[in-house]
Amino acid sequence: MKHFDVAIIGSGPSGASTAYHLSKKGISTVIIEKETLPRYKTCGGGLVFRGRNNLPFDIAEIVEREFFSIDIYLSAKLHFITQRDEPSITMIMRDAFDKLMTDKAKAEGAVLLESHKLQSLSFKDKLISLVTSQGTITANFVIAADGALSPTAKMAGWIEETRNLIPALEYEVEVASEDFKRLSKNVRFDIDAIPYGYAWSFPKKNHLSIGVASARRTKVNLKKYYQAYLETLGITTIISELQHGFQIPVTPRTDGFVKNNVFLIGDAAGFADPITAEGISNAIYSGKLAAEAIIETEKHHEKAAELYMKKLEATLIPELKTGVWLSKWFYEQKTLRNLLAKKYGQRITEEMINVFHGDRTYPKDVKQKLKQKIKELVF
Numbered sequence: 319m320k321h322f323d324v325a326i327i328g329s330g331p332s333g334a335s336t337a338y339h340l341s342k343k344g345i346s347t348v349i350i351e352k353e354t355l356p357r358y359k360t361c362g363g364g365l366v367f368r369g370r371n372n373l374p375f376d377i378a379e380i381v382e383r384e385f386f387s388i389d390i391y392l393s394a395k396l397h398f399i400t401q402r403d404e405p406s407i408t409m410i411m412r413d414a415f416d417k418l419m420t421d422k423a424k425a426e427g428a429v430l431l432e433s434h435k436l437q438s439l440s441f442k443d444k445l446i447s448l449v450t451s452q453g454t455i456t457a458n459f460v461i462a463a464d465g466a467l468s469p470t471a472k473m474a475g476w477i478e479e480t481r482n483l484i485p486a487l488e489y490e491v492e493v494a495s496e497d498f499k500r501l502s503k504n505v506r507f508d509i510d511a512i513p514y515g516y517a518w519s520f521p522k523k524n525h526l527s528i529g530v531a532s533a534r535r536t537k538v539n540l541k542k543y544y545q546a547y548l549e550t551l552g553i554t555t556i557i558s559e560l561q562h563g564f565q566i567p568v569t570p571r572t573d574g575f576v577k578n579n580v581f582l583i584g585d586a587a588g589f590a591d592p593i594t595a596e597g598i599s600n601a602i603y604s605g606k607l608a609a610e611a612i613i614e615t616e617k618h619h620e621k622a623a624e625l626y627m628k629k630l631e632a633t634l635i636p637e638l639k640t641g642v643w644l645s646k647w648f649y650e651q652k653t654l655r656n657l658l659a660k661k662y663g664q665r666i667t668e669e670m671i672n673v674f675h676g677d678r679t680y681p682k683d684v685k686q687k688l689k690q691k692i693k694e695l696v697f
Contacts, residue, residue, distance in 0.1 A: 323459065331419060334416060360412075364518070388506070393656055437451060444579065446460050476582070493555065583604040
């Protein structure tokens with residue numbers, strides 16, 4: 319039976335980057351992946367600059383496109399454009415991206431077990447036994463990096479669902495050459511293209527990733543709004559399209575992120591951005607924090623768990639809590655939002671892109687600032 323210091327479930331950005339950091343410090347690490355890489359992964363594939371900048375290695379070889387400007391349409395009446403010296407959004411395909419990141423982790427000594435589906439966890443004397451479809455291994459720590467559904471979290475004791483998971487629908491779309499030439503020049507977000515949500519158009523190398531997401535956890539005909547969005551984009555001819563539905567957790571769990579030396583990171587923890595639903599950057603960041611906690615405490619069980627929580631509370635959790643409140647206000651108070659946007663829209667958009675770039679976080683005093691701005695407009 320093989321033993322590792324850390325077993326990571328899932329080879330996505332959070333799992334692979336965590337494995338990289340751990341292995342680089344000489345901590346024996348295994349990545350357990352239920353499929354064989356490379357494999358398709360449902361994702362819009364827009365990596366914001368702060369996520370790319372937080373990677374410890376270059377990913378240029380798998381970049382599909384880079385965009386230094388972003389077009390944001392608000393309620394079909396307001397249009398704002400941002401411009402930066404660094405790419406605000408880097409377009410990737412997750413099969414190539416995840417494969418590259420996993421290869422980087424392997425180069426530092428991490429072990430990858432493909433086609434190993436985790437079936438159960440058991441705990442005894444601070445040792446965790448992981449039964450997979452191809453055998454059993456043991457580890458001192460387990461890191462759940464297996465996404466929004468996270469079977470690992472359920473096996474480890476997170477039974478009640480305390481995250482808010484929103485519905486999204488994404489298509490990989492091949493369009494006529496004239497449409498692609500026109501639409502491939504810009505990344506765009508269309509707020510309110512779907513009630514209480516938005517639509518996006520992400521140009522890749524030879525096709526478009528187009529999708530819709532609702533910020534509400536509710537039943538909604540996503541396909542209807544996707545079809546309407548195609549009309550908004552002026553797409554009349556579709557050569558091929560592949561549909562993928564998924565859920566995005568946009569609020570963090572309320573019942574902790576560590577149990578019995580099982581650490582939750584990324585979507586398993588509910589760390590996607592509450593406003594944009596972008597999850598890759600916080601997945602990478604939370605994995606880095608988990609790795610640091612294990613490294614800095616020299617693999618001490620209790621201290622590592624405590625340090626991980628401290629790191630989360632010092633940075634990520636406060637930002638997410640503010641984002642949750644701001645998201646609810648942004649999508650549900652459309653009249654007030656649009657009133658503010660008419661006067662301050664460009665400034666607000668620029669600040670949002672600053673969050674994309676990691677130049678700032680969501681302000682802790684956002685409620686007071688919004689009240690003051692509304693007061694100035696009304697009175």
